[in-house]
Amino acid sequence: MSNISANDGFPETSLTLVGRLRSTDQALRDEAIRLVALRYWLPLYDFARRTGLNEPTSADSVQEFFQHILTNADGFACYDGKQGKLRTWIITIYRRRLSSNLSRQQTQIRGGGIEHLPLDFVLAETQYLRHASEDTQNPELAFDRAFARQLWQQVLSTLKCSYGYRNRSQVYDVLHPLILTDLKEQTLSSQELATLAGLPSLSDFKVCLHRIRKEAAHEFQRLVQQTVEGDDWQEEVRYLLRLVS
Template sequence: MSLLSTNEGFPETSLTLVRRLHSTDDSLRAEAIGLVARRYWLPLYDFSRRTGMSEPAAADAVQDFFHHIVSNVDGFANYDGQQGRLRTWIITIFRRRLSSSIARQQTQIRGGGVEHVSLDFVLAESSYQEHAEQDQNDPERAFDRAFARQLWQQVLDSLRCAYTYRQRLTVFETLQPLILCEMKNQPLSSVELAEKAGLPSIVDFKVSLHRLRKEAAHEFQRLVQQMVAGDDWQEEVRYLLRLVG
């Protein structure tokens, strides 16, 4: 169970997510598809661009994929949660649709097709350009890396909300760059960072940083467990964190 509160109400395990994706209850299914879309649409765009597609073609391919998932009740019928990573299943289906040229034959209104999910392709292109030099010859690893960044950003957003609620936003903003980094890589000393964060001592600084790292780890694990069945989530956490770091 997560140490952080969340307003999303999303399932805590991959099996719960699969049940909701297969649900005949439109609201539960829409909620689950919305979760998947938010996590995967930007990595799919990044993957499309790295396979040589133009900006408009990549946007159309991603939109077509989610339009297909939303409009077909059996869109997730072949995924039962026991077949491995949802991420692997999604990229496999996406590649099949690209190879069949469906994405290039159907053009959807960008930003539509997935209710309540903002598909900002200007943002997606900016993200792609920022990281274009990474994994230049390995689109699938770039997809994994983009997915890891998406998950990590969700962790940071949840932590920011939690620390704002606790009236400790300054602490979070000051210590957040240290979650995955060592002190030796920071331009400021521990004393200077403690002062910047409004913490009274080095001890408080160390305790606060330890707590923040622990909370981030718990939240990241929770998100990964939503997407990976069984004990594989531990290996997945280690792999994705390497990509984030």
């Protein structure tokens, strides 16, 4: 079973995504499920662990949540974008399903029981433990932070593919850790970084760094706009970027 690709096509808005979740076209629904999973399954697992659930129960609850979406088009029937951000809507539905204990009434589905969603819960637990000391009293903020980081990983995946396609993987490998950091914090000089990136001059290095930062910002904004309806996306971009680092 292959892992969920970070390069699936994305809907233009959250309402488009929700529309696909409601679709009677199985192919459209399957793609929507993959996109929701890609963005939300790791943050949902992190949230479950922080609310006191153990590893197996957290894994089961996430699998059951997506199983519910796969088999029920009604889960998002009331979402019209006016209730707030899609991630808020997602966590609200997830919390309701946790509190209803539906996952305990289901056949155990941990370990790849949903064919459409090959979720790696070893990875999920590793990431949870890496950041377990953060937001210890605020699972909701931890969910937002995990969501922001997941979006950022999608940005980096897109950039990596783009630079690879252009035969500039060496440039990407050196520059992508610098996108959100100050050059003054680096142990290597700008000239040394330029040499590592295979760039002929310091000016080329500065141009390429500016370009990759601009590309990353554009892609992050694009992804965020797909999760917020109306004009709130700019504030959402600022909020989520603060949580990425």
